[in-house]
Amino acid sequence: MARVVVDVMLKPEILDPQGKAVHGALPRLGFEGITDVRQGKRFELEVDGEVTADRLAEIHKVAETLLSNPVIEDFEVHVEPAGGSS
Amino acid sequence: MRIGVVTFPGSLDDVDARRAVTFAGAEAVALWHGDHDLNGVDAIVLPGGFSYGDYLRCGAISRFAPVMTEVVEAANKGMPVLGICNGFQILCESHLLPGALIRNDHRKFVCRDQLLRVENNTTAWTNEYDAGAEITIVLKNGEGGFVADGSTLDRLEGEGRVVARYLGENPNGSLRAIAGITNERGNVVGLMPHPEHAVEDLTGPGTDGLAFFTSAIKALANA
Numbered sequence: 001m002a003r004v005v006v007d008v009m010l011k012p013e014i015l016d017p018q019g020k021a022v023h024g025a026l027p028r029l030g031f032e033g034i035t036d037v038r039q040g041k042r043f044e045l046e047v048d049g050e051v052t053a054d055r056l057a058e059i060h061k062v063a064e065t066l067l068s069n070p071v072i073e074d075f076e077v078h079v080e081p082a083g084g085s086s
Numbered sequence: 087m088r089i090g091v092v093t094f095p096g097s098l099d100d101v102d103a104r105r106a107v108t109f110a111g112a113e114a115v116a117l118w119h120g121d122h123d124l125n126g127v128d129a130i131v132l133p134g135g136f137s138y139g140d141y142l143r144c145g146a147i148s149r150f151a152p153v154m155t156e157v158v159e160a161a162n163k164g165m166p167v168l169g170i171c172n173g174f175q176i177l178c179e180s181h182l183l184p185g186a187l188i189r190n191d192h193r194k195f196v197c198r199d200q201l202l203r204v205e206n207n208t209t210a211w212t213n214e215y216d217a218g219a220e221i222t223i224v225l226k227n228g229e230g231g232f233v234a235d236g237s238t239l240d241r242l243e244g245e246g247r248v249v250a251r252y253l254g255e256n257p258n259g260s261l262r263a264i265a266g267i268t269n270e271r272g273n274v275v276g277l278m279p280h281p282e283h284a285v286e287d288l289t290g291p292g293t294d295g296l297a298f299f300t301s302a303i304k305a306l307a308n309a
Contacts, residue, residue, distance in 0.1 A: 010188075014233060015259065017189045066150070069143055069179065071186045072233060 002051045003080035004059050008068045009040035043067055044080075051079050087112040087303050090127035092157070094119040094148050098135035099170065099282060106282035107131070110299030119151040129166040129210070129302045130157055132173030134226075134280055144187060144229050145175035154180060166210035166302045167274045171227055174266070174276035183267055183276045184242070185234030190227065191259025199291040200225035200279050201253040202265050206246050209272040210305035214297040221294035224283040225257055225265075232260040232267075232278070242267055249275055273305075 010016050016038050023037035045059060060077055068075040089107045091114060093100045104114035115127050119137075124130065138147040148154065154176070161167045161182050169177035177183045190196060199222050204215040215221070234242070239262055242248055249266040256263050258278070266277035281295025 013235075014188065015191055015231070017191055017193045021193055066142070066146065069146065069186055071178070071184075072188060 002047045002049075002082065004045045004047055004051060004056070005078050005080055006043040006045065006059070006063045006067050007040060007076045007078075008043070008063070008073050009038060009075075010073055014072045041067075087129075087306055088115050088125075088127045089113070089129045089131060089299070089302060090115040090117040090124060091131045091133055092117045092119055092153055093133075094135070094137035094151060096135050096137045096139055097133050097172070099133040099280065100135070102280075103131045103133040103170065103282045106285045106296065106299050109285045110296055110303060112299070112303050117153060119148070119153050122152050122156060124153070124156045124160060128306050130160065130168070131282075132157070132167070132169040132176050133282070134171030134173060137172055137176065140172075140229070143175075143179065144172060145177075145179040148172075148176045149179040158182060161269075161274050164271060164273050166305055168211050168298065168302070169274075169276045170280055170282065171230070171278055174278055175229070177274060177276045182274050183269060184238050185232055185267070187229055187278070188231045188233055189229045190231055190257075195226070195228045196230070196257050197224075197226040198257070199223070200257060200265075202250045202279060203253055204250055206249045206268060206272075208246075209249055209268045209275050209301075211268075211275040211277075211298045211301050212249055213304055214301040220253065222284070222291050223279045223281050223295040224290060225279040227258060227278055230258040230260065230278045232264045234261065239264075245270070250277060250279075 019037040019039040063075045089112045091103045107114035204219040207215045252263040281298040284290040284295030
């Protein structure tokens with residue numbers, strides 16, 4: 001088993017009301033010096049067997065087709081090193 | 087004339103949409119998201135609601151529902167398709183319409199009677215309106231902010247593909263106050279406000295929404 005992580009973020013030019021809400025809460029809690037917050041999504045895909053180049057290409061397709069909307073979001077794919085937290 | 091209304095798990099306004107179709111004088115046909123079958127309908131409405139719980143992104147999972155294969159195919163052949171609210175989000179996720187709908191800029195759910203201007207009265211769903219008609223129908227959404235990149239917005243404006251625009255204060259942060267758009271052919275229309283809730287005086291802000299449905303009937307009669 002291997003884990004592949006897909007991070008999805010709104011493109012920089014797209015307004016992120018959720019991130020703004022989080023950012024707005026920080027000063028109220030006494031946290032200073034954070035100038036902006038953007039909220040994204042992290043997907044952890046458990047993959048059967050080895051993560052081959054073909055498998056990785058397929059996961060890119062998953063990220064592009066379903067996990068992100070290319071009109072408003074960018075994504076990054078990385079393979080979690082074996083023997084990680086799980 | 088038979089107009090189908092698709093029910094997804096989590097659709098809310100499918101019954102009102104079927105009722106509006108009946109009020110307009112067509113036969114309303116209930117379609118099921120899990121069927122690869124359009125039941126021989128002449129036009130399709132994708133109704134509002136929270137299909138698949140709005141999980142992942144609004145419309146992102148519905149887009150891959152079995153029935154959507156047939157909906158996309160029919161839309162590309164010219165069948166009139168109207169997506170209302172969640173239906174608009176599904177049309178964008180399906181790439182039948184450009185752009186996307188994101189959370190309202192003020193972060194609150196909005197529910198109100200909304201004044202709109204009909205900017206394009208040549209589509210399959212707006213031909214019964216006067217050019218520039220100002221109408222009031224219901225707006226209710228949490229993720230109704232229409233966004234697209236600048237060149238897409240310019241193209242939509244330049245080609246007259248903005249179907250309706252919000253008048254007065256922008257209710258959800260939609261770029262250029264866009265409430266609805268159409269595809270190049272004018273058969274597919276996405277609209278964030280709800281015409282199906284404005285088809286009779288007793289239960290809505292008036293009957294300004296009815297002409298969306300009578301327009302489709304007229305478009306089909308002339309086809």
